[in-house]
Amino acid sequence: MTSLESRIAKAIWRATADDWLKLTDSDVVIVGAGPSGLTAAKYLAQSGLHTLVLEKRLSFGGGIGGGGMLLHKIVVDDRALPILKEFGIKHTYAPEYGLYTLDSSELMAKLAAGAIDAGAKVIHGVTVEDLVIRENPFRVEGVVVQWSAVHISSLHVDPLFISSKAVVDATGHDAEVLKVLERKNPSLGIKIPGERSAYSEAGERAVVEMSGKVLNGLYVAGMAVASLNQLYRMGPIFSGMLASGRKVAEEIIKDLRGVHA
Numbered sequence: 001m002t003s004l005e006s007r008i009a010k011a012i013w014r015a016t017a018d019d020w021l022k023l024t025d026s027d028v029v030i031v032g033a034g035p036s037g038l039t040a041a042k043y044l045a046q047s048g049l050h051t052l053v054l055e056k057r058l059s060f061g062g063g064i065g066g067g068g069m070l071l072h073k074i075v076v077d078d079r080a081l082p083i084l085k086e087f088g089i090k091h092t093y094a095p096e097y098g099l100y101t102l103d104s105s106e107l108m109a110k111l112a113a114g115a116i117d118a119g120a121k122v123i124h125g126v127t128v129e130d131l132v133i134r135e136n137p138f139r140v141e142g143v144v145v146q147w148s149a150v151h152i153s154s155l156h157v158d159p160l161f162i163s164s165k166a167v168v169d170a171t172g173h174d175a176e177v178l179k180v181l182e183r184k185n186p187s188l189g190i191k192i193p194g195e196r197s198a199y200s201e202a203g204e205r206a207v208v209e210m211s212g213k214v215l216n217g218l219y220v221a222g223m224a225v226a227s228l229n230q231l232y233r234m235g236p237i238f239s240g241m242l243a244s245g246r247k248v249a250e251e252i253i254k255d256l257r258g259v260h261a
């Protein structure tokens with residue numbers, strides 16, 4: 001047998017290549033492993049769709065970890081209860097406030113575990129820098145990816161591609177995928193005005209209502225919905241993010257499989 005060092009390297013190269021050969025043709029690519037992206041990933045994967053989450057950082061949870069002003073708790077309201085139950089996330093009712101509190105660490109860990117256990121693949125350290133498109137009629141058919149480390153280094157390195165039937169922009173406040181479309185495909189008329197000031201009640205409701213398909217092959221979830229539609233921000237209440245992820249998943253399942261989730 002060859003040296004342990006050689007076997008470590010070969011095992012990793014082989015397993016990575018095996019994964020990437022499958023992931024290169026995914027049913028759904030979700031950009032961003034924040035609350036909306038991970039929630040969408042669980043429901044999509046459990047419906048049998050080949051689901052890939054690409055996260056530019058080396059961690060899960062996006063904005064969850066910062067809690068409310070770095071305090072380790074966030075809140076949800078009644079609307080999130082069915083989703084918390086499905087992910088097995090503990091929560092405590094605060095009757096004086098009509099809200100449930102939960103640990104940000106548990107929310108991050110269990111959303112990720114729920115997505116992965118349902119069959120979604122999450123790859124860290126990969127930045128989606130562009131989309132694969134087709135014209136006449138316009139449709140999105142995948143993403144253009146690069147190692148985040150290459151982005152940070154500013155080296156000029158050509159990217160690679162992942163084909164997919166649906167792409168979800170779950171990149172949060174920055175709406176990074178939609179902004180690429182706005183910049184590179186002006187004829188589509190997509191504008192990203194950014195979110196409005198805080199009005200939690202209205203923001204939570206609207207972000208779910210407006211989550212879904214943007215154009216053929218492209219969907220939006222989470223705070224990217226607020227940036228696209230100039231909706232109110234809501235602060236560290238996460239019912240809307242979770243429900244947005246579930247709603248996008250249901251819409252994609254319906255579009256790709258012709259069935260309700």
Ligand code: 48H
Pocket residue numbers: 031032033034035036037054055056057060061062063064126127128129170171172173176177221222223224233234235236237238241
């Ligand atoms: C790969 C990328 C790329 C890219 C970004 O910000 P998130 O937590 O997103 P949401 O929308 O699921 O949740 C928003 C919530 O955390 C929040 O900020 C709220 C509720 N704010 C309310 C308020 O009033 O402020 O996660 C997005 C993830 C992050 O992990 C990014 O690193 C990742 O997407 N990401 N990954 N390629 N181009 N861009």
